[in-house]
Structures are given as C-alpha cells and as structure tokens.
Amino acid sequence: MVRNELYITVPSFFRCPISMDIMRSPVSLCTGITYDRSSIQHWLESGHDTCPATMQILPSKDFIPNHTLHRLIHLWIRSGDCSSPASRSTLMTSSSVIMSPRQVGSMIHEIETDGRDCAVLLSKIVEFVRYSDENRRFVANFDGFELKIVGVLSKTSAAINVLEMAISILNLIMEEDGAKERIHRLIIASNPNCLSSILSILENGSLNSKIESARLLESLAGAVEAKRVIAETQGLLSVLLNLLCFENDDLRDAVLSCLIATSATRSLKTQLVQFGLVHVLSKTLQEPTISISITEKSLKLLALLSTTAEGRLAISEEPKCAVAVVEKLAIKGSKAATEDGLVVLWSMCCLFQNVKVQDEVVKNNGVTKILVVMQRDCDGHVRRMCRDLVKILKLGYKDGLGRYETQTTHIMPC
Known part of the structure; x- marks a missing residue:
C-alpha cells in the first residue's frame, strides 16, 4: 500500500522552463538557458525572438544540444525504481520510454487510423522508439506495425500532428532489418494517399517534420516504381523546389538529397x-x-x-x-x-x-x-x-x- 503512494521529486533543473516536464532533448540557447527542444522550437517558430526565461532579445536563434544534462536525466531515470506504476506515472514525459514491451504491443494494437486517441498513442510510441536501438528493433519486428503506421499516414483526413508523428516513426525504424523494403512496398501500394499526406506536411508541417518528410521521400526514391509515383503526385516537385528557398540549411540539405535521389x-x-x-x-x-x-x-x-x-x-x-x-x-x-x-x-x-x-x-x-x-x-x-x-x-x-x-x-x- 505504501509503495503505491510513493512519488518521485524531479530535480528542478531537469524540467523544461516552458512545459515544466522532464526534458527529453535538452538544448541551450545563447543566453545559457536550457529548454526541451520541442518546446523552444515551438516558441521560436511562433515568431518570438526572446529567451522565454529571461525575455532577452536573442542575437541568434541557434541552439546546441546539452549532452551533459541529457546524460544526467537518463542516469537519474535509470537509477530510480521505474518498474512500479507509481514511478512510471511520476516520470511524466519519460513514462513512454520505460514502458514494457507488452505495454507497447498493447498500444500498437489499439492504433486506429481515425480513432480519437491515435495522437496520444503515437506520441508515446515516438518517444519509445527514439529512446534506444533496442526499442526500435522491437517495434520494427512487431507483426503488422509498419502496416498500422502507413495506414495512419495514408489517412489524408488525419490531423497534421498525427501525420507528422507517423513520419517520425517511419524514419526512426527505417534502418532496422527489412523495415525499409516493407515500408516502401506499403507506401507505394497506398498511392496516392501517403504521398498526398507527405505533400501536406511539406506545405503545412513544422520545420522538423518537413526535413523528415524529405528524408522519407529520398529513401523511397531508391525504388524505380516510387520515382514514378513521386513524379505523378501533383504539386510535390514544385513544393520541394519552394523549400530550397527557406533559410534553413538542414531543410535545404534534406531537399537537395531528395531531389538527387529522385532525378x-x-x-x-x-x-x-x-x-x-x-x-x-x-x-x-x-x-x-x-x-x-x-x-x-x-x-x-x-x-x-x-x-x-x-x-x-x-x-x-x-x-x-x-x-x-x-x-x-x-x-x-x-x-x-x-x-x-x-x-x-x-x-x-x-x-x-x-x-x-x-x-x-x-x-x-x-x-x-x-x-x-x-x-x-x-x-x-x-x-x-x-x-x-x-x-x-x-x-x-x-x-x-x-x-x-x-x-x-x-x-x-x-
């Protein structure tokens, strides 16, 4: 009974100053303040030019990964008793990372292309597969997993954040044994729905999801049939060219690689x-x-x-x-x-x-x-x-x- 009521006090410097959650990917601004990457990216992409904690005008919006803090957070997570439900619930954003394979398998079975909880399930799976190579191998080898995720991506009526998470998952597991070939076959078979969703992300998604979409297209372009599908997707090539005009080298680099593979x-x-x-x-x-x-x-x-x-x-x-x-x-x-x-x-x-x-x-x-x-x-x-x-x-x-x-x-x- 006592153990069910235990909770973990999270060190304050492990929390993002914006979301107040444990930082998954801590990055530091030029002001020296560290934030979770997704939180500060959303802040900056919303048009802000200040440091949220100090409100200083930022001479540069670049940020660098805080590897030391990242290691400390994960050492802290591993050092605690994360096997109990109480421990998992108090680790908040890290809870999806420490879920058992059985829990992840249960979530995969629950994914529905038009279900209300699809976004919640996908966000947990994204965090799980990002955490380790072992996690990526597990989901890539889970029977029917790629079919589920491509099914989400082929749902053109899905919300943009759901499509973005599907793209992230596919990119993360792409290099696992046999996954690339299976994903390619599924996406080509779903033509034109998946390509339409990718086009939607390239037009309206976040900066990171545009980069991931370009990388997925580059991978797809390795197949002859995929080149034809890409060429026939109305507006896709012109949108890729427009992205080359963005003042972001990571995005331009990904798009150029995609165009080379396509050409x-x-x-x-x-x-x-x-x-x-x-x-x-x-x-x-x-x-x-x-x-x-x-x-x-x-x-x-x-x-x-x-x-x-x-x-x-x-x-x-x-x-x-x-x-x-x-x-x-x-x-x-x-x-x-x-x-x-x-x-x-x-x-x-x-x-x-x-x-x-x-x-x-x-x-x-x-x-x-x-x-x-x-x-x-x-x-x-x-x-x-x-x-x-x-x-x-x-x-x-x-x-x-x-x-x-x-x-x-x-x-x-x-």
Whole structure:
C-alpha cells in the first residue's frame, strides 16, 4: 500500500522552463538557458525572438544540444525504481520510454487510423522508439506495425500532428532489418494517399517534420516504381523546389538529397528544369556562406540536369550560373564538388560546345581553376575532363589562356 503512494521529486533543473516536464532533448540557447527542444522550437517558430526565461532579445536563434544534462536525466531515470506504476506515472514525459514491451504491443494494437486517441498513442510510441536501438528493433519486428503506421499516414483526413508523428516513426525504424523494403512496398501500394499526406506536411508541417518528410521521400526514391509515383503526385516537385528557398540549411540539405535521389529519369529531370531548378541552384551557389554539403549537392544536381537538352539550355541562359560553377572548382575539402563542377563545364563547353558558357568560363578565370585542379592528385577521368576543357578553351580563347601561362609557368596543360 505504501509503495503505491510513493512519488518521485524531479530535480528542478531537469524540467523544461516552458512545459515544466522532464526534458527529453535538452538544448541551450545563447543566453545559457536550457529548454526541451520541442518546446523552444515551438516558441521560436511562433515568431518570438526572446529567451522565454529571461525575455532577452536573442542575437541568434541557434541552439546546441546539452549532452551533459541529457546524460544526467537518463542516469537519474535509470537509477530510480521505474518498474512500479507509481514511478512510471511520476516520470511524466519519460513514462513512454520505460514502458514494457507488452505495454507497447498493447498500444500498437489499439492504433486506429481515425480513432480519437491515435495522437496520444503515437506520441508515446515516438518517444519509445527514439529512446534506444533496442526499442526500435522491437517495434520494427512487431507483426503488422509498419502496416498500422502507413495506414495512419495514408489517412489524408488525419490531423497534421498525427501525420507528422507517423513520419517520425517511419524514419526512426527505417534502418532496422527489412523495415525499409516493407515500408516502401506499403507506401507505394497506398498511392496516392501517403504521398498526398507527405505533400501536406511539406506545405503545412513544422520545420522538423518537413526535413523528415524529405528524408522519407529520398529513401523511397531508391525504388524505380516510387520515382514514378513521386513524379505523378501533383504539386510535390514544385513544393520541394519552394523549400530550397527557406533559410534553413538542414531543410535545404534534406531537399537537395531528395531531389538527387529522385532525378534518375529523363522525364523527372525535365520536370525539374521546367519548374526552375537551375535558377534556384544558381542562386544557391552564389551565396557567400554556403556550406560544403549544400555546394556539393547543388553541383551534383546541376551535373544531372546537364545531361538533358532542357537542362543545358537553362544553364546557358541562366545569368552567372557558369560563373558560380567556376567559383566552386578546386574548393577545399570537397572532391565531389570539384568533380561535379567539372562535369557541368565539360558537358556545356566540350560535349555540346556552348559558346556562351565557354566565354563565361574564360572571362571568369575558369582556365586558371581548371589548371589548378589538374595539378592535384585527381582521378584519370577528372584529368581527362580538365585536359579537354583546356584544349577547347585554348583553341577559342588563346589570349585568355596566354595571360595565365605567362604568370604561372610551373603549371602546364597536358
């Protein structure tokens, strides 16, 4: 009787100052105050520019994970007697993490695509699968689990938060043995409902759920049939392109990866060109603080688009596109960016001999960059592209190359 009335006093610094619940993912603002990630994200995405605890104006809205506090919270949870109902109920947000497999199995059976308690059950399952690899393996191997979650995602009338949680769960278990193939088959079979729900999240969901949706689409695009389904989903490609204009590198990175995985067929590349992807990539490459990852993926997409007539025409007609590519040649620490940049220039200047692009390359010191790349320990195909580019640019623009050679005689084209 006494044990049923016991309760646990939660240390105050384990609680989020906003929700007052135990922090699941503690992160610290530049003010030094720590919050639960979901709470502070909701605060900032609601338009606030202050620290909730101090009300100071935030010079930066970035936050960093508080790994030390995260470990302390989990050590505290594990050190207590979490086996009793009383203990579990007092751990609040951590209660779903310490549920027994039997309890989780019972919740999975209760999931209904249109049930009133679906959101509550899904939120508990999200926390359970986030907690450990063992938990993810358990739910991924639970008979019919993926079918239940894809069933939720295919319910286009479901609330946006329910769809977001379904996406989170699918992403979390995707890498478990055999789960990816099963999820792919179920989503493709539900066409077009699941893709419509993903589109809805990309348009109206939270920032994190948009990133997770793009990652799920990237995974799906590995299947040939899925590429067709993605291409046929009205409005999906245009929404993805619009997301590239967001000032969030994590989102742009996820979308670029998704588009690369999707762009395997000529028809999809043509659609992307028609939607204005070359213009978006050109502007992205001209950003002064662009990350290496986004640079690499932007150039990879340009290289893919340059294999189509529509893509080459768009590249030649886009002001400063060739200049932006030249600027990214020989970028430090990125062999991929250099190679894909050369593919774009080689395709435009050598294979299809676009005079307009040739002129832009020479005018913007492109020959210098190409010769520098040749001096590096590069692969044979890269060296061959450099050699071809130097030859064709030298033939058409001897003066431009001559000016360079008189200043750097130690670099000679092969």
